[in-house]
Amino acid sequence: MERATLRDVARLAGVSVATASKALNGQPQVRASTRERVMQAASQLDFSPNTHAQALITQRTGTVGLLTSDLEGRFSIPILMGAEDAFGTGQTSVFLCDARGDSIRERHHLRALLSRRVDGLIVVGARPDSRPSLGRDLPVPVIYAYAPSEDPADLSLVSDNEGGGRLAVDHLIRTGRRRIAHITGDATYGAAQDRARGALDRLAQEGLEVAGGEVWFGMWSEAWGRGATRMLLERCPDVDAIFAGSDEIARGVVDVLHEERLDVPEKVAVVGYDNWTILAANARPPLTTIDLNLEQLGRVAAQRLFAAIGGTLGSGVEKFPGKLVTRESTAPLR
Template sequence: MGPARQRPNARAATLEDVARLAGVSIATASKALNGRAHVSAATRTIVLEAAERLSYSPNALAQGLLAGRTGIVGLLTSDLEGRLSIPILMGAEDAFGAGRTSVLLCDARGDSIREVHHLQTLLSRRVDGLIVVGARPDPRPSIGRNLPVPVVYAYAPSDDPADLSLVSDNVSAGRMAIEHLVQVGRRRIAHISGDATYGAAQDRATGALAELSARSLDLAGGRVFFGSWSEAWGRSATRMLLAQAPEVDAVFAGSDQIARGVIDALHEAGLDVPGDVAVIGFDNWEIFTTSSRPPLSSIDMNLETLGRVAAERLSAAVDGAAGSGVEALPCRLVPRESTTSA
C-alpha cells in the first residue's frame, strides 16, 4: 500500500516534497509536472504519482505565475560580441524545450541605462522570468529583489547573496589545466594570464598554484605573468618568460588568445610545440583553438550547460522553488595537439 494521502489539516505539500518522494531534483519534478521536455516517460509517471499521493498543488505564487504565463523568458546580457550569451541562450532553449518557452534576448552593451530600459521592456512583455548574463565573470549589481518575476544570474554573479547565481568554477579549472600538463609529463610549468583585475584570472591562478603546490612543483618564472587578454601580450610575456626560465616545458595560458601569442613566440624562439613546450589555453574558442598550429588544447567553460542549468533553476523558481547564493559549475578539458602529440 502506498503512502497515505495527506489529511485535510496537514501541512500543504510543496514541490520539494514531491521531488523528495519521487527521488528526483526539484527542477526535474517541476518539468515533469508542467509537461516540459527532457523528462522520460517513466520519470514523469513517478513524479505524477508522488504528486497525487501528497495531494500536491502549486503554492499561491506558482498558481499565479502558471495562470498568467506568456511562455517567454528574457535573457538580459551585456556581452557585446555574443560569444558568451549565444551558447548560454542555446543551452537555455534546449532546457526549456522547443515550442514551449521562447527566449527573448536583449543586449545592454555594457550600458546601465540601456539595461534598465531593456528590463522595463521585458517586464512589460510579461515575461515569466529573467536570465541575466554579465560581460565578465565578476560580481555585478543586482537588478533588484522586488521584481514581479524570478531572476537567475549566469556567468557573472549578482552582488546580492539573496539572488541565485550560476558561475564557472575557475579555481577547479586552473587545477585541471595543471593536472593535464603534469599527466603529459611536464614539470616546469608557467602561467601567463590576462587582466589581474578579473576575478576569473585570479581564480584560475589560485587553482593552478594550488595544484602545483600539491604536486611539490614550483611555478616556472617565479610568478604569474598578468597582462592583457591579447595575442600581443602572450608573445611579449613568453619572451620575458624564456629569458627568465629557459627550462620551461609547459605554459598554461589564461585565454586562447593569449595562448596563440605564446605559441607564436615559442616558434620564433625555435621551440617546438608540444615537443619542447606544451601549451594549454582557456575558453575553447574555436576561432583560436582549431586554427592554431598545432591545434590548441583548452579548458571549456561549458557555457551551454550553464545556460541549461540556469533555465532549470529558473523553471523551478517560477514554480515556487526559488534558490539563492552562488553555484559553481565544472569546466571541462578539451585536449588537442598543443599538449599531446598527434
C-alpha cells in the same frame, strides 16, 4: 492570410468554443469523436491559439527574458544557446535584450520585459566578476549566469575558474611536465585570479613552484601572450609547459615558441582557456584548452528558472566545472 480563432474552429466543428478549447487542450470531458472533429477543423483552418489571450487568463506567458551586456562577446551566445536548447521544443520563447553595458539601457529593457510579463529572467554579465543585482522585489524569478550578482540573496550560476586552473595544470603534470609557467590576462579580473589560484594550488600539491617565479598577469590579447612568452623564455629558458589564461593569449604563446624553434608539444606543452574554437582549433598545433561548458550553464539556468516559475528559487553562487579538451598542443613528454 487571415487568422482563424477558436470561434471559427468551433463553428466549423459544430461545437461551442468551450468544447473546442477542451478538445484541443486534451481535457478529458469531451467525447473522442467530438475531439476528432475539432482537431480536424483546427488543422483545416491552420489554427494556432493566440498566446496573448492565453497569457491573460493563465497568468503565464511562456516567455523568458535574456538580458545580456555583451552580445558581441562570445560568452553570452553559448549560454543563450544552452537556454534555448533547454526550453527548446517546449513552449517557451526567449526575448533577447542587449544592454550594451549601459545600466540605463538595462533598466529600460528590464521594464519592457516586465511589461511583457515574462515568466523569468536570465541575466548574463559581460565579464565574470560580480555585477549589481537587479533588485530583490521583482515579480519574477531571476538567475544570474556567468557573472554573479553582488547580492548573495540572488541565485548565480558561474563557471568554476579555480577548478579550471587546477584541471589545466593537472593535465600538464600528468603528461610529465614539471616546469610549468602561467601567463594570463588582466589581474583585475576575478577569473584571472581564480584560475591562477587553482593552478598554483595544484602545483603546490605536487611540491612544485610556478616556472618563472610568478604568474604573468597582463592583458587578454595575443600581443601580451607573445610579449610575456619572450620575457618568460629569457628568465626561464628551460620551461616545459605554459598554461595560458585564454586561447588568445595561447595563440601568442605558440607563435613565439614557434619563432624560437621550441617545438610544441615536444619541448613545451601549451594549454589555453575558453575553447574558443576559431582560435584554438586553427592554431599550429591545435590547442588543448579548458572549455567553460557555457551551454550546460545556460541549460541549467533555463531548467532552474522553469522549475522556479511560480515557486521560489534558491540563492547563492553555484559553480560549474569546466572540462579539458585535449588537442595536439599537449602530449606526454618522452
